[in-house]
Amino acid sequence: MVKVLILSATGNQGSATLRALQASKQKHSIRALVRDASSEKAKALVAQGVEVLEGGDWDKDVASLEKAVAGIEAVFFISNFFPGDTETEVRGATNIIEAAKRSGTVNHVIYSTVGGIDYYKELPGLDTIPFFLNYWESKTKGEELVRTGGFAYYTLLRPVEFMSNWTVAKMAGFQYPDLIKDGVLHTAFPESQIMAEISPDDIGRTAAAAIEAPGTFAGGPTRELHLAGELLALKDIVAQLSEVTGKKLSVYTYSDEEAVEAAKTNLLIAGQISRRDWKGMARPAEDFGLGFSTFREYLEKHREEVRELYKNVP
Template sequence: MILVTGATGTVGREVVGRLPAGSAVRVMTRDPARAPDSVAAEVVRGDYDDPRSLARAVQGVRAVFLVTNRVGSDDDARFVEAARSAGVRHVVKLSAAAVADPLAQDLITCWQRGNEALLRGSGMEWTLLRPRAFMSNTLSWAPAIRSEQVVRALYGSSPTACVDPRDIAEVAVRALTEGGHAGRAHTLTGPEPITAAEQTAQLAELLGRPLRFEEAEVAQMRAALRARHPDTVTEALLESAERRREGGKSEVEGAVREILGRPAGSFRAWAADHLSAFSAG
């Protein structure tokens, strides 16, 4: 049995859809009504704050895809304890590329470092997936693109080797179903570094209409982020953006090609497949 947590999220949903036909799959979600319905999977309600629900979710499970996102929480500790007690053999953990950057000391990165250390010391087999920023993060631009034909972002000329979430999911499936991944950390990037201004230009070409890139002010971005995140997370995201401005997120890694036997997906290809989200109607 394979358990997928975060199955309603960007990567978890893709993992569920890519697991081999006939696999015994269980999906854990706080809201079973939102679980993917495209494949045959057992759906269980699970909450990191509810140890009993975690114990039920991991019962009889061999391997887990683990996603946690409440920064600063003990969600990983609670889950790892439940998994270890249930005899889970292998945990594939979604982490972050910044963990390997000694200059990245923001709250989110430090939290993920602690989560990785917890898993490595758990006694279970582990695989760490460390993706760079998701290409799908640009979906946050969609409302302004549709209404104003504009993209506003920080440090528009600073590149990042962002990655297609579908590539992350494919690597996760390999780690869950094949040997050779235990005890390894895979840093996952796209095929090339790309700036927000370049992404804007590519979206304009694909949409067939002009788009304008506007460099956002830090104060402007802070206000926008605070509308969606706690202040501590907002400041961590701004620190992360500074690392991008300093060039800390531009390095391309070869893990996607090595594991999947093909090049990592480009931003242009991802955008072409999601163009309807940016279209006016």
């Protein structure tokens, strides 16, 4: 049994890690630090036997972090980017690491950042868009804090794009609004663009596996893991979504001129332009014996949710 603290326990990765730990035969002791202990999600955690503590922003509320790490052996947290203050993410990571060090009990820190971080300096035009440079550098600084924290074990998780970005309203509405509304994905990517996808559940399973066997999992006691479940051409992702939704979905690739113009007001398009020839994310990855989900398997598992999301497509 491991005493584990999960930060952002109601989010995508935190909740997936919590579920994986709960499903384990080892019966871990799980504590969660949440913003609002009175929320329905927090109450649901309590009902599941999770110890729930309430705390504020990681970059400010050191007292809550100190309380949360007391007696804990493993801490899981994710990188949170704040566009308005690029140092907020670093301050938060610093406070978490320092609180863990002062606890005297934490020996393993699991930090989830983003796939391709080890190749970000190869991104074309990185220096011309401060937003992107700050995005990558803040996460790099967070990883270095974990790496040099002096813990017996550490795990750096680097997940690629979540499969749920295509199926959950909040994320799909942000990244692919035209696709879920009109059935057309407007993008700077060609249809042949290789996309790397991972199920959030598989991120959680990887984190749990590292927590349970920190000395040996994936070549421990320290590990830096690129997490990708499947590499697919963009056209194949859209085709599989079409099959599951019963809708005729398609890809419209901007011409170079259209993409440049769109990028002036849309950072997502600007990011796509820089990633068209970048191999940072779309590279083969191991599943560490865990058997990661394919995109089709993920869609089948969430079939009703997917069909509901795309129901208004003509």
